Amino acid sequence: MTRTDLSIQPDILKTERLQRLASLVPPCECMVDVGTDHGWLPIALVKAQVAQRAIASDVLPDPLKSAHKHVRMHNLLEVVDVRLGHGLSTVKPNEAEVATIAGMGLKSILSILHDNPPDTLGIKTLIIQTPQVDNTLRAHFVNELQWHVSHEEIILESQKLYHMLVVHPQQKPDAPHAPTSALDQMISKTLQESQSKEALIALSDWLAFRHNLRINGMKRASSPDENALKEAILQHQALVDFKEKLQGNQD
Ligand SMILES: C[S@@+](CC[C@H](N)C(=O)[O-])C[C@H]1O[C@@H](n2cnc3c(N)ncnc32)[C@H](O)[C@@H]1O
Structure with missing residues (x-):
């Protein structure tokens, strides 16, 4: 269950990015x-x-000091435990x-x-928010780990993109991730069908830019991998076509 209708402590979570993240956290006894x-x-x-x-x-002591200071400031030391270490260790x-x-x-x-x-x-629900929008993360969850992805979205805030996924490590995926086109390999069908045109255009631009860098790098190589180069060019074209289609729909 998600609560997209409420804004959560807006005096504390001041960005849309953090608000969206908080809105996806289900009621629970304890979260990390x-x-x-x-x-x-x-x-x-x-x-x-x-x-x-x-x-x-x-993982770093200095951020933790700041977290500890804020927890103390809100009189929550008994219910918010501050811990130092790598990841979920x-x-x-x-x-x-x-x-x-x-x-x-x-x-x-x-x-x-x-x-x-x-x-x-x-852990029953894992919520990821990363500035690296990349379909490989979703594919990794569904195909390799076989975890259920219940929600996916992108957030465009101050011209920066964030990818969000809600994943359930103890549940099986609904269906295997089987991209059928060059575009689906890069932007999941879920995102294509659910996100705003503005966000999808920004995402296509960002991915096309990264593909261009890759293509130019491959072309400069002394013996480029012709198949990889061909695939990257096809994917780049698919992004350009997708963006044109979105812009066409905007008129
Ligand atoms: C850019 S900040 C993000 C802060 C906050 N989560 C947010 O979204 O606003 C990244 C934080 O992750 C911490 N970090 C990086 N690698 C980590 C790891 N392996 N385990 C735990 N924390 C890590 C860094 O020390 C830093 O405080």
Whole structure:
């Protein structure tokens, strides 16, 4: 269950990005925020009584100091535990039902999930928010880990894109991820069908830019992989066509 209709502690969660993240957290006994930094998300969720308790976790001492200061400022030291460590290593089995990981790139997210798998810790809902919009994350959850993805969206805030996924490590996926076109390989059907034109245009631009860099790099190589180059050019064209179609629909 998600609560997209409420705004959660807007004096604490001041960006749309953090508001959206909070709105996807289901009511729970305990949640853990991995890479909490300032600690605002667990503080807001406990204050709003979405979570009865929370763990604010970070790998670096300085962010944790700031989280600790904010938790103390809100008189929540008894219900928000501040813990130092890598990823989910700070959580005991069956201690938290919900985990959030926000503000990290794909490599860090994948290493966190690999090193302390959330399904072995009893985590039922995992909410990811990353500035790297990449369909490989969804495919990894569905095809490799066989976890159910219940929600996917992109957020465009101050010209920056964020990818959000709500994943259930203890549930099987509805259907395998089987991209049928070059476009589907890069932007999931769910996103294509559910997101605003503005966000999809920004996403196509961003992906086309990255493809261009890759294509130029491959062309400069002494012996380019012709098949990979051909595929990248096809994908780039699919993004350009998709953007033109979206812009056409806007008129
Ligand atoms: C950009 S901040 C994001 C803060 C907050 N989650 C947000 O979205 O506003 C990333 C935080 O993740 C922490 N971090 C990076 N790698 C981590 C890891 N492997 N385990 C736990 N925290 C990590 C960093 O120390 C930093 O505080």
